[in-house]
Amino acid sequence: MMRRIPLLLLFCALLARGAADGSWMAHVPAKDHDKTNPFQGQTTAIEAGRNVFLEHCAKCHGENAQGTKKRPALRSERVQQRATPGDLHWLLLNGNMKKGMPSWAKLPDPQLWQVISYLKSIHE
């Protein structure tokens, strides 16, 4: 049994790494994946989203979404290119609680979409 513990720990570490690598995207239902941002292209939504981001997200993800020691950057290719607005909305709504990302369902839906508008504008 004792010999299995390192293997078990290795398995857990690989599992955790998988989740941090964006494996959450595989769990997004198709209808959520395809959702479009109702604020798409609105500059005021980007500004409002940045305010919400600074208030609720910046402490963990950095003021410019550059990430911190323990939390990922949101300027990554995964967030900017691979994830659709619908994917990000699903993540904000449900969180990734086992990995430390809380659910932000407490914020009204329009504010979640405004944050997504801001996040998607960062690379531009």
Next chain:
Amino acid sequence: MKPIALLVAVFSLTPLLAAQERPYFVTYSHEMEEPGNLELEMFNAAGRPPGGNLFFGSNIEFEYGVTAWWTSEFYLDGQSTLNDSTIFTGFRWENRVRPLMREHWINPVLYAEFEDTSADKALREVVGHDGVPDFSDRNAVARRDKEREMELKLILGSNYRGWNISENIIAEKNLSNDPWEFGYAWAVSRPLRLAASAHKCTFCAERFQAGLEMYGGLGDRHSFGLNQTSHYVGPSINWTAPNGTTLSFSPQFGLNDYSIPHLYRFGVSYEIEQFLSYFHRGGDR
């Protein structure tokens, strides 16, 4: 004077903070504290029971997000009664765990609390046959009745189109030979505006939340029901300042003769994000 100076220092040094509190005083929503955040809260209740003295019950709370699905909270309770005395009434320790890792139509949270109080008048919940007679004794008499209790709650919460709907089912057991006591609480609330403003603002509508809260006792294992139980209902509102301080207020009304006719509740809370990072050398501040 030192504690006040410490509080002022914490309030002034802490940078931009997050808080999106529901304007509830008794009801818990399914929303947990963000992991690593520490919320300092003070909730107060003032009222006058018929034939009794004006009282002011108070909690100071320290709420910490242990993980995204586990929140732990420690309370210190006290009360002051006009023409009587001001006393420390005890402490509570609660834990809330969210068993489902995703958001659903109805989201359950399991709650367990241990409390060691006496002569408590903060009214953080109403169970069993709690009512006016509990507020009539003088503090010296009331504090002889030690309440070492375990409290369990099933918290159910839903968010729909900006509305939050929360229901709590409460079961409380005095660790002596008293029977299980039951109670309930429910509340609804909504921000006055759902979308955020493009400009930074202090008093814009999205910083206010308004709602309605109702709670009461349901008797105990031997006498379950509404007989000799107290019930309260009232509107509530809160406002969150840009620095994360939330002020809440609710006038509440007793619904029968067994209830205190009027309660005035007010609270202030302040959230420190990633609390432990302030103690890490070179931590992410």
